[in-house]
Amino acid sequence: MDTTFSEVVTKVIAYYPLKAGEIYLLSYKGKKAVWSIQTDLGEVIMKKVPFDEGHIKFMIHAIDYLRDKGIHTPKVYKTSSGEGFVKVDEEYFVIFEAVYGRSPEYEHEEELKMILQGMASFHKASQGIESPIGTFPSFLLTEWKSDLQRRCERLIEWKNRRLAATDKNKFDGLFLQYVDFFLKQGEASLAMLDHSCFDKWVEETKVNKSLCHQDYAAGNLAIGDDGHLYVFDMDSLTVDLPVRDLRKIINKVMKKLDEWDQELLLTMLQAYQTVNPLTKEQLHILVADIQFPHLFYGQVSKYYDKREEKWTVAKHIERLEDMIATDISKGEVLEDLLVRLDEVVNYGHE
Known part of the structure; x- marks a missing residue:
């Protein structure tokens, strides 16, 4: 192991009632890093986190809050003086318990249901949370309409720029071929949100609070050796609608x-409903959010904002083709879902 890293770990561990043995660097991404450390109490996971103290304090509070409500997520080890984090050389570190298991697989229906039920439990358990620092590091709840409107405006901006360009490539051609179709999806999404039930839910959530994980997906989940579903990486928690x-x-x-699967969508929503049921009006809001071309927008943004500069143009084109096919195929499925919402709302109550 790099001597510098070893020194950092030694400095951090000194703040804890732990005796360190073997140290392994699991990942390093500049501002973020993860180590596995063998200690006299077993393996622990040390993370370097790129946040300010307020954000870290909220994250640790949220983890403790969720664990107290029955959510399975690694506990945070406290220092000898009772702190949940350490500052060393102007950088912040948190030590977590190690959890052993494997990632769930979307292709296995029972494991997919477990993910949706786990997500529902997470949302339900988070209700009523307050921040120990007085504010929340992220509060996306009030930004829905303005954010979607901004994304539509960016699509128009990219469209006008590439229409005027003389150096168009295949990516530009593909984007220009479909952008008007997806702008209509965006406008339809915003129109569906322009409803009193959306505003009412936002106002209720401002008071009651509930958290979204923002990446509650297989890569941040593990089916533990004890059979429970564990959720990791609470870095991006935000107050928002589930x-x-x-x-x-x-x-x-x-x-x-290859395309959207209506029955699989119903299965996922019904699994969620068994734990944290949503009303028909709230499910309409979900449909409005899905209606927005998030996948198309995300891929276009990666290319025009140069967020994946290591990718070849060919890879960007391939991904854009995939996102176009996915976002187009959802149309009929969402129309059918709106007709069949009672099958979701009434699931388990027949």
Whole structure:
């Protein structure tokens, strides 16, 4: 192991009632790093986190809050003086318990149901949370309409720029071929949100609070050796409607298929309903969020904002083709879902 890293770990561990043995660097991404450390109490996981103290204090509070409500997530070890984090050389470190297990697989229906039920439990358990620092590091609840409107405006901006360009490539051609179609999806999404039930839910959540994980997906989950579903990486917690997490996991699952699967979508929503049931009006809001071309927008943004500069143009084109096919295929499925919402709302009550 790099001597510098070894020195950092030694400095951090000195703050804890732990005796360190073997140290392994699991990942390093500049501002973020993860180590496995063998100690006299067993293996622990040390993370370097790129946040300010307020954000870290909220994250640790949220982890403790969720664990107290029955959510399975690694506990945070406290220092000898009772702190949940350490500052060393102007950087922050948190030590977590190690959890052993494997990632769930979307292709296995029972494991997919477990993910949705786990997500529902997470949302339900988070209700009523307050921040120990007086504010929340992220509060996306009030930004829905303005964020979607901004994304539509960016699509128009990219469209006008590339229409005027003389150096168009295949990516530009593909984007220009479909952008108007997806702008209509975006406008339809915003129109569906322009409803009193959306505003009412936002106002209720401002008072009651509930958290979204923002990446409640297989990569951040593990079916533990004890059979429980564990959730990791509470870095991006935000106060928001639960449909943000629902939309994200639904998109993740559907984009792995050739096209949207109506019955699989119903299965996912029904699994969620068994734990944290949503009303018909709230499910309409979920449909509105799914209606927005998030996948198309995300891939276009990666290319035009140069967020994946290591990718070849060919890879960007391939991904854009995939996202276009996925976002187009959802149309009929969402129309059918709106007709069949009672099958979701009444699931388990027949």
